[in-house]
Amino acid sequence: MSFAAVVPLGGYAGWTFLTRTLESQKTAFADSPQQLSDKEYFAANIAGVKTAEHLVGDYRLLSVALGAFGLDDDLQNRFFIRKVLEDGTSSADALSNKLSDKSYKALSEAFGFGEGIPPRTGLTGFADEIFSAYTERQFEISVGEKNEDFRLALNVERELAAIASGELSDDGKWYSVMGSAPLRSVFETALGLPESFSSLDIEDQLQTFRDKATTAFGSGDVSQFADPDRMEKLVRTFLLRAELSDMSTGLSSGSIALTLLSGAVS
Template sequence: MTFQPVIPFGGFVGWRFLERTMDAQKTAYDASPAIKRDQAYFRENIGKVTSAEALVADRRLLSVALGAFGLDDDINNRFFIQKVLADGVESDDALANKLADKSYLKFAEAFGFGGEDAPNSQKPDFADGILDAYKTRQFEIAVGNQNDDMRLVMNLTRELGELAGSDSSNNAKWYGVMGSEPLRTVFETTFGLPSSFAALDIDKQLEVFRDRAESVFGSGEVDQFAIPEKMEELTRLFLIRSQLANSSAAYSPASTALTLLQNAVY
C-alpha cells in the first residue's frame, strides 16, 4: 500500500506543518512497495537503453523517466516524446529547444540521445540522479492529491530557486516562469491576475509580471527569490490569496443557489 501524505491543515499553517514533517513523510512514501518496484526495474534496465526508440518502447522505464521531470501526462504521447529525445539539444532546430515548457529541454538533456557521444543512460551513476528526481516528483503528486496548493509550493521551492540562481538574464527568467505552468499559476494567483491574462502578448505579460513584482515585493527581478525570506513571502501570499479565492468561489451566488436547490431536493 502506498503511503498517503498527511496534511491536516490548509494554507500557510498547513505548509508549515508539511515543512516540519517533510523528511519523515517522504521517507515513508519512498518505502512504499510500488515506488520501490519502479526503482528496482529502472535501475536494472536503464543501462540497456541506447536510443530514444528503445526508451519509449518500454512503458515502465518511460513512466519513471517522464515522472522524473514532471511529464507524467505524456506517457501515451510516444511519437512526440521519441522526437524530443532523438533530436537531443545540440541543434537550435531540436524540438526541445523550441518548446516553451523547458521541462522537455531538461529531459532531453539528461538522457543525451541525438548526439555523437554515448547517451547518458550508459553512465554508472545515471540511474541515481533520475530516481532521486522521480521520487521527489512522485511525492509531490501524492501531496497534490491531498492539497494541490501544497504541491505547487513544493514545485515553487525547487524550480523557482533553481531559476532565480541561474545565470540567465532577468527577462529570460521571467520567460522561464511563464513557460512553467506551476510557476505561472503561483504568480498569477499571487498577483490576482485573471485566467485570460495568458492570452495577452508575451511581452505585455512580461511587463505586467515585472510591474506586479516591483509593487508587491519591492523588486521586479526574479533573482530576489533566491533569498529565503523573499521565497517565504511569496509562498505565504500565494497560499493566502489561493485560500481567499477558493473561499469566494465556495460562497458565490451560484454556489449558494446550488446548495439551496440541493437542500430542497433532499
C-alpha cells in the same frame, strides 16, 4: 498499501504542518513498496538503454523518465517523446528547442540521445540522478491529491529556486517562469492577476510580472527568490490568496485585505 501524504489541514496552517513534517514524509514515501520496486527496476535496466526507441518501448522505464521531469501526462505520446529524445538539443531545429515548455529540453539533455555520442544512461550515478528527481515529483503528486495548492507550493520552491540562482538574464528567467504552467499559476495567483492576463502580448506580460513583483516583494528581478525569505513570502502570499479564492464570495474587500495583511505580518 500505497503511500498517502498526511495533510490534515488546508490553508497556511496546513502548509506549516506539511513543511514541519516534510522530511519524514519524504522518507516514508521513498521507502514505500512501489517506490522501492520502481527504483530497483530502473537501476537494473536503464544502463542497457542506448536508443530513444528502446526507452519509449519500456513502459516502466519511460514512466520514471517522464515523471522525473513532470511530463507524466505524455506517457501515451510515445512517438512525440521519441522525437524529442532523438532530436537532441544541440540543433536549433531540434523539437525540444521549439517547445515553450522547457521540461522537454531538460529531458532530452539528461538522456543525451541524438547527439552523436553515447547516451548518458550508462554513466555512473545516472540512475540515482533521474530516480531522485522522479521521487521528488511523485511525492508532490501525492501531496497534490490532498491539496493541489500545496503541490504547487512545493514545486515553486524547487523549480523557481533553480531558475533564480541560474545564469540566464533576468528576462530569460521571467520567460522560464512564464513558460512553466505551475510557476505561472503561482505568480498569477500571488500577484492577483486576472484569468485574462495570459491573453496579453508576451512583452506586456513580462512588464506586468516585473512591476507587480516589485510592488509585492520589493524587486522585479526573479533572482530575488534565491533568497529563502523572499521565497517564503511568495509561497505565503500565494497560499493566502488561493485560500481566499476558495472561500465564500461573501467576504468584503476589506476582509480580504485584512487577511492578506495579517498573513504578511505573521
